[in-house]
Amino acid sequence: MFRGRVAILLAVLIVSAGIAVLLFQGAPRSASVGPAVPGIPLDSAQKEGTKGTGRAPDPALLPMPAEGGTSKGPIPGLMPEEQKKWLLLEQILASKNDNDPRIDTELKGLSPLFKSTLSLYYAELKPERFNDRGTLVFLVGREIVNPADVDFMRTVLTEKPCMSVSDCSRPPAAHAGEDDHREMVNETTTRYPQLMALRALKQKWRELQKDPSGQTDLIRQIRETLEEAARSPDQRIADEAKAILKSKGSPAP
Numbered sequence: 206m207f208r209g210r211v212a213i214l215l216a217v218l219i220v221s222a223g224i225a226v227l228l229f230q231g232a233p234r235s236a237s238v239g240p241a242v243p244g245i246p247l248d249s250a251q252k253e254g255t256k257g258t259g260r261a262p263d264p265a266l267l268p269m270p271a272e273g274g275t276s277k278g279p280i281p282g283l284m285p286e287e288q289k290k291w292l293l294l295e296q297i298l299a300s301k302n303d304n305d306p307r308i309d310t311e312l313k314g315l316s317p318l319f320k321s322t323l324s325l326y327y328a329e330l331k332p333e334r335f336n337d338r339g340t341l342v343f344l345v346g347r348e349i350v351n352p353a354d355v356d357f358m359r360t361v362l363t364e365k366p367c368m369s370v371s372d373c374s375r376p377p378a379a380h381a382g383e384d385d386h387r388e389m390v391n392e393t394t395t396r397y398p399q400l401m402a403l404r405a406l407k408q409k410w411r412e413l414q415k416d417p418s419g420q421t422d423l424i425r426q427i428r429e430t431l432e433e434a435a436r437s438p439d440q441r442i443a444d445e446a447k448a449i450l451k452s453k454g455s456p457a458p
Contacts (some may be wrong), residue, residue, distance in 0.1 A: 320345045324357040332373040339397040346405025348351040359430045363404040366439040
């Protein structure tokens with residue numbers, strides 16, 4: 206009788222152990238095994254977070270790669286405060302949120318080196334990265350203060366026109382009449398960097414109308430850039446540039 210009870214008890218224990226193993230194997234992995242911050246390996250984030258205070262690192266200061274590329278990381282020559290701005294910019298581009306309020310609060314007062322780096326980064330991005338490229342043009346364009354800034358706008362405006370949203374090198378497929386509105390939206394999208402450049406030049410043009418003193422060279426350079434854009438093979442860009450040149454009270458070169 207006693208041996209029978211022992212045998213039954215052992216059988217119950219074996220079955221219970223088997224069920225526990227099956228449940229453990231079928232359980233989902235903990236979310237903690239993934240990276241703590243997008244773009245940052247788990248072990249790196251944990252190591253950084255355990256230094257000093259033991260807190261997790263500020264995600265705004267961590268490099269996050271933009272789509273289709275990797276983070277450029279620290280930029281040689283930039284001051285520490287601008288290094289933070291650069292890492293913040295990379296995070297904003299990765300988030301695809303070009304309406305991030307920090308663009309207007311933290312990404313201002315850029316040095317010539319920072320803006321030069323932005324122009325180089327612009328050239329590295331694929332032509333189809335319209336929003337990212339437009340954001341870079343906006344950042345430089347709202348602070349036009351020297352010839353290098355205008356040169357960058359000129360480079361953007363003289364690019365080969367983009368032919369379609371999916372592939373700038375190929376024309377879009379034929380579309381039916383009901384797709385006309387969509388095509389109009391796409392045409393604006395493909396010109397986004399150029400439209401940002403024209404907007405920036407127009408704003409600076411207006412400022413110089415009010416006070417052209419000491420800005421003769423910059424005025425002449427902006428006029429020449431707009432005149433070149435007015436000859437663009439892209440009719441919309443050409444028309445926009447002509448309208449700016451004809452604006453009332455344009456400063457003389």
